Amino acid sequence: MSMTLRRLSRAATAGLVAAAALTAAAHSAEAADTLGSAAAGQGRYFGTAVAASHLGEADYTATLDREFSSVTPENEMKWDATEPSRGTFTFTSADRIVDHAQSKGMDVRGHTLVWHSQLPSWVGSLGASDLRTAMKDHINGLMGHYKGEIHSWDVVNEAFQDGGSGARRSSPFQDKLGDGFIEEAFRTARAADPAAKLCYNDYNTDGVNAKSNAVYNMVKDFKSRGVPIDCVGFQSHFNSNSPVPSDYRQNLQRFADLGVDVQITELDIEGSGSAQAADYTKVVEACLAVDRCTGMTVWGITDKYSWRSSGTPLLFDGNYQEKPAYDAVLSALGGSGDPGDPGDPGDPGDGTASCTATYTRTADWNSGYNGQVTITAGDEPISTWTVTVTLPAQQSVSSLWNGTPTWNGNVMTVKPSWNGTLAAGASTGFGFTAAKNGSDAAPTVGTCTAS
Ligand code: XIL
Secondary structure, eight states, X not given: OOHHHHHHHHHHHHHHHHHHHHHHHHHHHHOOOSHHHHHHHTTOEEEEEEOGGGTTOHHHHHHHHHHOSEEEESSTTSHHHHOSBTTBOOOHHHHHHHXXXXXXXXXXXXXXXXXXXXXXXXXXXXXXHHHHHHXXXXXXXXXXXXXXXXXXXXXXXXXXXXSTTOOBOOOHHHHHHOTTHHHHHHHHHHHHOTTSXXXXXXXXXXXXXXXXXXXXXXXXXXXXXXXXXXXXXEOOEEBTTBOOOTTHHHHHHHHHTTTOEEEEEEEEEOOOHHHHHHHHHHHHHHHHTSTTEEEEEESOSBGGGOTTGGGOOSSBOTTSOBOHHHHHHHHHTTOOOOTTSTTOTTXXXXXXXXXXEEEEEEEEETTEEEEEEEEEEOSSOBXXXXXXXXXXXXXXXXXXXXXXXXXXXXXXXXXXXXXXXXXXXXXXXXXXXXXXXXXXXXXXEOOOEEO
């Protein structure tokens, strides 16, 4: 769609968008029983990353439309997706997400304009002056296409190195244009769409550390020199190696004190059950304690499509059941579910037993490997579970423990041996040894069913 057409169609649908927003507001006044409406009650948005390719899946879209008030395209606005060759812009997938969000009255975060990753190779091969022009053209191309339609843009993503130094990360932009590329990007972005909030976004900056200090000093410098910047995004991808920092709130607050908004932009926390729920509570409480923390985005709707799916880091399991983490977030947002909604805090539950299964290879040698399948109960306690595992045709299983298999060709159906009974959110699993017989491919784990 050309820029002009897009603007025309945007104007034509503006009435519809306003109507949808009104419906959402009316809903929140009645009962804050969803993430979006509960967050709205706190003056915040609650968003999710969305992949255009899943919008045709009824449960995915129903969950998105019911729960979330903001979306971030997970990959569709990145440089490789939007300008795969110089000057040729493609917006088909990103437009699908933006159009869907607008039809439901949701905000859109733009992610991301200048980043070293998911960057087409032609960019890296340009000389400095050409690269500067290409960077500005890219910013103008995207921000022009979506002018007036994006709540906040991640103008520059991940420009600092991990580790103790607080140095800039090597990238074509850094290496050829120097530190100044960041402010050039922000100045270009301000001119391209003055209505959009302009964010710097990064990871491992969630607590006070050398990397967040370096970002802090940059933002402070930008504010003192009048370089346009409105917000800082904290990705907040957490797991046991990178837990929710104890000084998360203090860190958000010190950035806010510089005069920028802060946003939690890509939240996910690996784990399950009550421990995962408690970590989500910490994050929501930290954001709510900081006036300028304007919203939170989780990095996906369902564990099954998470970029870290083996860590089950999201609020809905693979069957779109609300996890304990969902209840914890809704409750921390002050939400009060309707009795009978599955998983609402304080409810007895809807009685639907569910489970999810994830696979990891735990050992590997020339002729064989060990696999482990982890079973996690959903919102309800369960007394038994069933999982199918399909092996590549050549492979054969020589032993299996903590489960009872039956075979049909290369498909094994596994039920518990002693470990059928699980509390809500609790995990167990079974392991097996397989002979590769020439195929190193991974088995496929089917849907987990429970009762
Ligand atoms: C990830 C997506 O979730 C994946 O689908 C993709 O393969 C790689 O990128 N930091 C970011 C996000 O800013 O854009 C990344 O998203 C996750 C880390």
